Amino acid sequence: MRICQFDDHRLGIVNDAAVRDVTAVLGALPAQRYPFPPGDLLIAGLPRLKDALSAAPPTTPILPLSQVRLLSPVANPGKIVAAPVNYRKHLEEVREHADLHHGNAGHQEEIRRRGLFLKATSSLIGASQPVLLRHPDRRTDHEVELAVIIGKTCSAVGRDRALEYVAGYAIGLDITIRGPEERSFRKSLDTYTVLGPWLVTVDELPDASALELALEINGETRQHANTRDLILSVPELIEFASSFYSLLPGDILLTGTPEGVAPIQPGDVMRASIEGIGEMTVQVAAA
Ligand code: MN
DSSP, X not given: OEEEEETTTEEEXXXXXXEEEOGGGGGGSOOOOSSOOSSOHHHHHHHHHHHHHHTOOTTSOEEEGGGSOEEOSOSOOSOEEEOSSOBXXXXXXXXXXXXXXXXXXXXXXXXXXXXXXXXXXXXXXXXXXXXXXXXXXXXXXXXXXXEEEEOSOBSSOOTTTXXXXXXXXXXXXXXXXXXXSXXXXXXXXXXXXXXXXXXXXXTTOOOOTTOEEEEEETTEEEEEEEGGGBSSOHHHHHHHHHTTSOBXXXXXXXXXXXXXXXXXXXXXXXXXXXXXXXXXXXXEEEO
């Protein structure tokens, strides 16, 4: 199942070029009062909503995909966890351009020694929303990544059981200003995390270990790789992350970008694709 959020936080199921508006299903979510529980309510509720989502009556409105405005398929993630250099060739690329990755000499180290980092949840947008460059004087790069959406709370889970806690996958863009500041600072600007175009549930994509992923800028391929070249696989990343903190429903795990990162400018059009998920076209503009 491909679950999207669109327009004014409507809920949709995507089939080819059509979106079924299943917003009414959200009425089955438990009513909430302040203080709200941590985690994303919809993602946490997916196992219970699944039957209702797939059995939506034939009377549900159907919209052309091209006419909806796609938002992030996760509205309220508690955190966005991200892996630094996690592809072998990107590691080599970073070594060659140490000046760009100023202050990050430790990039050469194994990811396990470097750890993971967090991006502000306020940086999150969906595929139909533009990336707005705030500091056009600074080099700002695209990074296409397989994004994992956590479905159930887990802590200290082993890699052998890690996939039991995954709700699904999406395409992630980890937009990054290069420079000496902390990663979380350079990567947390508003609109600098794109998640989309929808969430593909694990029953539709049970194995993410060998997916082609690519990113084009204005029709020119910049990044093209396969998730089989991840240094830490998805189960290993979940094991690693959850050995430090609990992962909650709706938490997003960006698995790292392959080689080919390069600058983006206002006016550019990014087209990102991952096998088994789909593709999305994202505009770049000045803030
Ligand atoms: Mn990244």
